[in-house]
Amino acid sequence: MPGITAFPPFPENVPTHPLLVVDYELVKARDQDEVAKLWEAATELGFWYLKNHGVDEEVRGMFDTGAETMDLSFQEKMKFEQGDNGFSFGYKAAGATVTDETGAPDTVEFVNIAKDDAFAWPEVARRTYPSTINARMDNVVVPFIKKSVEVNDMLIEVFSELLGLPEGTLAEKHRLGEFSGSEARIIKSPPRPGGIDEAKAALAAHTDFGSLSFLHNTLGGLQVMVPGTDKWQYVKPIPGHAICNVGDALTIFSGGLLKSNLHRVVPPPGEQAFHTRWSLVFFTRPGNSVQLRALAEQSSIVARAVEAAPAHLRELFESGETSFEWFTRRVKNMRTNNQKGVDVWRAGRGTEHRPHAA
Numbered sequence: 182m183p184g185i186t187a188f189p190p191f192p193e194n195v196p197t198h199p200l201l202v203v204d205y206e207l208v209k210a211r212d213q214d215e216v217a218k219l220w221e222a223a224t225e226l227g228f229w230y231l232k233n234h235g236v237d238e239e240v241r242g243m244f245d246t247g248a249e250t251m252d253l254s255f256q257e258k259m260k261f262e263q264g265d266n267g268f269s270f271g272y273k274a275a276g277a278t279v280t281d282e283t284g285a286p287d288t289v290e291f292v293n294i295a296k297d298d299a300f301a302w303p304e305v306a307r308r309t310y311p312s313t314i315n316a317r318m319d320n321v322v323v324p325f326i327k328k329s330v331e332v333n334d335m336l337i338e339v340f341s342e343l344l345g346l347p348e349g350t351l352a353e354k355h356r357l358g359e360f361s362g363s364e365a366r367i368i369k370s371p372p373r374p375g376g377i378d379e380a381k382a383a384l385a386a387h388t389d390f391g392s393l394s395f396l397h398n399t400l401g402g403l404q405v406m407v408p409g410t411d412k413w414q415y416v417k418p419i420p421g422h423a424i425c426n427v428g429d430a431l432t433i434f435s436g437g438l439l440k441s442n443l444h445r446v447v448p449p450p451g452e453q454a455f456h457t458r459w460s461l462v463f464f465t466r467p468g469n470s471v472q473l474r475a476l477a478e479q480s481s482i483v484a485r486a487v488e489a490a491p492a493h494l495r496e497l498f499e500s501g502e503t504s505f506e507w508f509t510r511r512v513k514n515m516r517t518n519n520q521k522g523v524d525v526w527r528a529g530r531g532t533e534h535r536p537h538a539a
């Protein structure tokens with residue numbers, strides 16, 4: 182089981198950024214101090230640790246499912262490949278996306294499982310998956326996705342309240358009944374010991390495409406660029422603590438108040454680089470038809486934020502793209518096969534305003 186295999190500790194001597202620790206159960210009970218901490222984390226860095234989320238057992242099962250899946254032959258995995266049209270569900274081989282505008286290939290493989298397939302199981306809603314995933318749908322994948330939806334939806338509801346939006350406004354944008362890009366992702370990064378340029382990303386510098394990400398990892402490698410700086414800093418994994426981060430859609434809905442921050446994955450630091458790195462994310466994304474625009478008419482808080490937002494964000498608030506268009510554009514323009522010059526890469530960007538960060 183990759184998640185609990187012994188590995189060296191996260192080194193002390195690398196630049197690390199401490200995240201606020203938010204207690205899921207306390208936020209759910211609307212403990213005012215905890216809700217205030219969540220707001221601080223989401224509006225300043227856009228990243229926080231989440232403890233007491235109750236999903237540990239499902240996370241372990243998902244890592245096992247990932248290990249079994251990645252052990253399948255390359256040929257078998259490629260039967261479930263995503264393709265180059267911006268469809269994200271299924272398998273992505275290492276090197277299938279680029280990590281910057283020079284076309285440097287990524288080094289991670291991952292498999293994405295649609296929330297819509299988990300909720301429709303055993304019916305197929307969006308696509309089929311490798312046998313290793315089908316075998317664990319009932320016991321692991323569906324429970325993991327259902328619990329992750331519950332966690333993210335609760336946090337999104339709290340943001341809706343804090344933004345002063347009419348009750349249920351953000352929930353309506355993430356209705357379970359509508360197809361969306363929401364998905365679980367299991368990522369495997371091979372060991373990359375020494376001799377390799379540590380500054381080179383395994384997974385491109387990016388902001389997340391959707392609303393909220395619920396991430397579980399055990400080895401270092403995730404880095405954030407703290408707003409107002411131009412240096413990458415590691416986020417140290419803490420056992421039992423998930424890492425949550427805001428995605429572009431919430432940034433847009435909130436007029437820029439909720440921060441979708443730039444992050445990337447590099448080889449794990451120090452001795453950890455000798456080990457395979459596994460991570461698992463559940464991404465909540467708005468329903469496909471939802472327009473990505475600032476909800477200024479529904480909240481004076483958002484309206485004021487729009488006024489104060491920088492020009493590059495204000496432009497995005499009025500892009501008129503639906504969630505489906507936004508997501509497809511971003512996935513498609515990272516694909517290696519689609520790179521025909523730097524314009525393709527740049528056209529795939531979201532709220533990132535540092536096109537040269539990589």
Ligand SMILES: O=C(O)CCC(=O)C(=O)O
Nearest residue numbers: 368389398403446460462
């Ligand atoms: O592997 C990680 O720690 C982060 C992965 C990530 O940022 C992503 O898949 O969007």
Ligand SMILES: [Fe+2]
Nearest residue numbers: 387388389444
């Ligand atoms: Fe991400």
